Amino acid sequence: MNKRILTLVLVVMAMVVLSALPAAAQDDVFRVAAVAPSATNDLAFSQSMYKALTMLDEEMGDGFDFVFQENTFVVDDAAVALREWASSGEYDLIIAHGSQYGSIIEELAPEFPEVSFAWGTDVNTYGLDNVFAYTAAADQGGYLNGAMAAYMSESGTIGVVGPIEVGDAKLYIDGFVAGAQAVNPDVQVLVNYIQSFSDVPLATEAANTFVANGADILTGSAQMVVGPIAVAKENGLLWFGTQASQAELAEGAGVMFQVYRWDTILRDMIEKIQGGTLGGEAYTLTLANGGLQMVMGQAGG
Amino acid sequence: MIENILAPSVFATCLRLATPYLFAAIGEMFGQRSGVLNLGVEGIMLMGAFFAHYVVLSTGSLLLGVIGALIAGLVMGIAVAFVNVTLKAEQGISGIGVYLFGLGMSELLFKTLVGTPRSVSGFPPLHIPVLSDIQFLGIGQIFFQHNLLVYVAFALVPISAYVLRRTPLGLMIRAVGQNPEAADAMGISVTRVRYMTVIFGAMMAGLAGASLSIALLNVFQQNLTSGLGFIAIALVYFGRWRPFGVMLGALLFSFVNALQLQISAIGIDVPSEFAVMAPYVITIIALVFASKQTEKPTALTKPFDRGE
Numbered sequence: 001m002n003k004r005i006l007t008l009v010l011v012v013m014a015m016v017v018l019s020a021l022p023a024a025a026q027d028d029v030f031r032v033a034a035v036a037p038s039a040t041n042d043l044a045f046s047q048s049m050y051k052a053l054t055m056l057d058e059e060m061g062d063g064f065d066f067v068f069q070e071n072t073f074v075v076d077d078a079a080v081a082l083r084e085w086a087s088s089g090e091y092d093l094i095i096a097h098g099s100q101y102g103s104i105i106e107e108l109a110p111e112f113p114e115v116s117f118a119w120g121t122d123v124n125t126y127g128l129d130n131v132f133a134y135t136a137a138a139d140q141g142g143y144l145n146g147a148m149a150a151y152m153s154e155s156g157t158i159g160v161v162g163p164i165e166v167g168d169a170k171l172y173i174d175g176f177v178a179g180a181q182a183v184n185p186d187v188q189v190l191v192n193y194i195q196s197f198s199d200v201p202l203a204t205e206a207a208n209t210f211v212a213n214g215a216d217i218l219t220g221s222a223q224m225v226v227g228p229i230a231v232a233k234e235n236g237l238l239w240f241g242t243q244a245s246q247a248e249l250a251e252g253a254g255v256m257f258q259v260y261r262w263d264t265i266l267r268d269m270i271e272k273i274q275g276g277t278l279g280g281e282a283y284t285l286t287l288a289n290g291g292l293q294m295v296m297g298q299a300g301g
Numbered sequence: 302m303i304e305n306i307l308a309p310s311v312f313a314t315c316l317r318l319a320t321p322y323l324f325a326a327i328g329e330m331f332g333q334r335s336g337v338l339n340l341g342v343e344g345i346m347l348m349g350a351f352f353a354h355y356v357v358l359s360t361g362s363l364l365l366g367v368i369g370a371l372i373a374g375l376v377m378g379i380a381v382a383f384v385n386v387t388l389k390a391e392q393g394i395s396g397i398g399v400y401l402f403g404l405g406m407s408e409l410l411f412k413t414l415v416g417t418p419r420s421v422s423g424f425p426p427l428h429i430p431v432l433s434d435i436q437f438l439g440i441g442q443i444f445f446q447h448n449l450l451v452y453v454a455f456a457l458v459p460i461s462a463y464v465l466r467r468t469p470l471g472l473m474i475r476a477v478g479q480n481p482e483a484a485d486a487m488g489i490s491v492t493r494v495r496y497m498t499v500i501f502g503a504m505m506a507g508l509a510g511a512s513l514s515i516a517l518l519n520v521f522q523q524n525l526t527s528g529l530g531f532i533a534i535a536l537v538y539f540g541r542w543r544p545f546g547v548m549l550g551a552l553l554f555s556f557v558n559a560l561q562l563q564i565s566a567i568g569i570d571v572p573s574e575f576a577v578m579a580p581y582v583i584t585i586i587a588l589v590f591a592s593k594q595t596e597k598p599t600a601l602t603k604p605f606d607r608g609e
Contacts, residue, residue: 039408039523041417071408071523159566165573192565195577199527201321202558204518205314209562212310226418226520233420234519249418249520 030270032056032066033085034095037073038198042223044243045168046070049097051244052262056270073198079104086112092273093118099167105131109279116278118269121168123282130278132269134262136285138168138221138242141258141292142175143182145240148256149217150180150187152238159210161203161220161228162193169221172242172258176219190215200227207231229253238299247297254297264291309439311556311563316443316451317517318555319548321346321509321526323454325533326540326547327461328505333537334465335498336478336600337385340396341377342506343530344403348373349507351407354514354521355414357421366515367508374507377403378500386495389604400530408523415521423519424448450508450516457505461544474498478598481605491605506530539588542596550584557583 032053036046053066067085072078078101085094086108096105096119105119106126113130120134149158158180163169177189190213192206204227207218211231218232219240229246232239232253239250241257265283272281285291325342332339339345349370356362356369381399384390426446433445465471476484477494485491509529514521532554540546561576 039412041412042522043418188568190566190568192562193573195573196527198522198524200518200520200522200525201318201513201527201529202562205318205559206562206565208317209310209314209559209566212308212314213563213566223522226420226522227518230420230519249420 028063030060030064030093030274031091032064032093032095033069033081033091034066034097035069035072035078035081035101036097037100038071038223040068040070042244043226043246043249044221044223046097046223048244048260049095049262052260052266055263056266073100075100075104079108082108086115086117089115092116093269095119114278116269116273118279123284125280125282129280132279133282134265134285135283136168136171136260136292137287138172138258138292139175139178140287141242141294142172143179144287144294145219145242145256145258146176146179146181146189147183148179149176149219149238149240150183152255153184153187153217155214155216156184156186157188157190157210157214158217158219159207159213159215160189160191161206161210161218161225162191163197163222163224164195165193168243172221176240194224196224197222198224200224203227204231211235211237239297241297245295245297247295250297250299253299255299257295257297259293259295260285261291261293264289305567306560306563306569308563309442311559312439312443313446314559314562315552315556316447316455318558319551320451320454320517321512321529322533322536322551322555323457323548324505324509324512325530326536326551327457327544328502328509329534330502330537330540330542330544330547331461331465331474331498331505332495332502333601334478334542334598335474335495336481336598336603336605337382337495337499338392338396338534338602339381339385339399339499339502340393340534341381341399341403341530342396342502342509342533343526343528344400344407345374345377345381345503345506346510346513346526346530347403347407347524348377349510350514350525351411351510351521352507353511354421355410357423357515358415358419363424363515367511370507370511371504372507373510374504375500377507378503379496381503382496382499385499386492386604389606392602404524411521411523418520418522420520421515423514424450424516427452448516450512454512455548458544458548465544475598477605478600481600481603485605485607495605506533509533535584539584542598550587553587554580554584 038046040050057064069081085091093116099121105117109117109128109131118132123133125131125133162173180187180189194202203224207228217238218228220228221242229250238255239253245257245259247254352373353366353370357366384395429445433441435441473489477491481491536550539550557580
């Protein structure tokens with residue numbers, strides 16, 4: 001008799017445990033997993049997303065949780081993490097923060113139709129209704145930065161240290177050049193794409209070379225700009241930034257920064273997912289929708 | 302046009318770019334001359350760069366920063382020597398381990414202790430009196446307006462050549478790298494010599510890191526060296542295990558790099574992909590036509606066994 005009761009209790013317990021397992025994603029906590037190519041403290045692309053998730057975490061308290069895998073520049077490594085997260089069924093939203101991850105999302109999303117994915121920077125949802133795409137109209141802040149820079153430049157020469165001529169870096173730099181030329185058609189904007197997002201030594205010497213050639217203002221995009229920022233400070237030049245605020249590092253040199261506010265679109269995605277819509281939409285951060293913000297540095301007055 | 306491309310600042314940039322390579326490659330050369338290949342230079346450079354930067358950030362003392370980098374190199378060097386010399390590990394594999402350790406550890410420490418990229422006031426340019434004012438061909442600007450570590454790096458070249466060629470210590474190092482059995486029979490401790498060269502090499506790698514984080518760049522960021530350490534190892538082969546050869550390689554590579562930066566800076570429209578490739582391509586071509594007369598240590602990567 002006792003044995004039967006014991007068996008019954010065990011069976012009931014097992015059923016409770018088993019039924020609770022797949023329900024993990026349906027509890028009250030909204031769980032996000034994100035992968036990014038560089039460090040969460042890169043003062044640039046990855047930090048902008050990390051900061052957005054941290055903001056949501058503070059806002060939503062116990063109702064929000066996220067994991068963040070940084071420094072995953074290699075696409076294959078990101079693919080492993082993304083697949084693991086998707087198959088665990090524990091996450092309400094999986095973010096692939098880097099345009100190089102597109103092909104993984106295209107492959108993974110149809111396999112896990114009940115999981116919501118977001119990736120950027122791009123506008124391509126691959127026609128899948130569980131994929132969000134997001135990008136930033138970085139040319140808008142670039143234009144403002146460029147116009148301001150041309151207005152402030154005394155030597156008439158501005159140096160731009162770019163990474164690889166793609167994505168939001170290219171948008172920003174194209175916008176910057178257009179803005180500068182709109183204010184002063186004679187201004188010389190020298191652009192050097194150093195073919196790397198992370199090579200600080202090379203970015204530094206690129207900036208030094210601009211200084212030697214008369215530049216009095218520098219700008220650039222990607223995480224290697226910490227080098228050029230130090231060059232601007234040491235030589236008494238002005239610095240314009242993008243992606244995240246670099247005001248603290250660029251103390252005394254930083255004029256204006258274009259900051260990505262991914263939190264604005266993440267809030268909308270969370271609302272949609274909670275309402276049962278898992279994707280199918282492409283977002284663009286702009287100055288008009290508040291997704292892009294201009295932040296003044298000390299040197300901006 | 303040509304005088305724009307070959308402005309004095311280009312040569313000055315070249316000397317600055319060559320500095321971390323010189324420290325790392327000359328140090329590595331000593332290890333290799335005694336028969337030990339340390340593929341972990343990059344990781345040690347990162348540790349040196351981090352500690353130099355962190356110490357300067359906390360104390361403001363550049364001297365302590367340099368000492369911090371040397372100690373970081375010393376500790377890593379003892380570990381490398383222990384693994385490769387005492388435990389006789391496969392040198393190609395263990396070096397990758399050292400690199401990955403340095404990469405991860407420097408990043409972890411950076412994140413925990415510093416948090417976000419911060420700049421320090423590093424070694425300022427020293428304008429050497431009289432010499433730095435020479436206008437002729439821009440010689441003053443090219444050679445005599447650099448920070449202290451640039452001069453130290455170039456001073457290291459003739460000193461190393463002298464030690465290697467003309468001193469008993471140099472003879473011992475070469476003997477251990479060429480024919481450890483014979484050296485051992487002569488009463489030279491192969492183990493002790495290899496420990497010495499590997500540890501010295503690691504300390505120089507630490508200094509190479511410091512030359513970036515507290516002299517040339519004055520910031521630290523995860524993976525700051527981005528492959529410089531591996532190029533330094535290639536330069537040892539390029540230089541045929543001779544200090545002046547290593548310097549020549551470092552200068553050639555840095556000069557082409559400085560040139561491509563200048564070409565973009567003065568607005569000449571060359572596809573940047575080609576410009577960035579150029580230093581590597583030209584270095585490889587130079588390597589093909591370089592003297593085949595080699596001083597490659599015959600015992601390189603071979604652990605020594607007394608066979609007792």
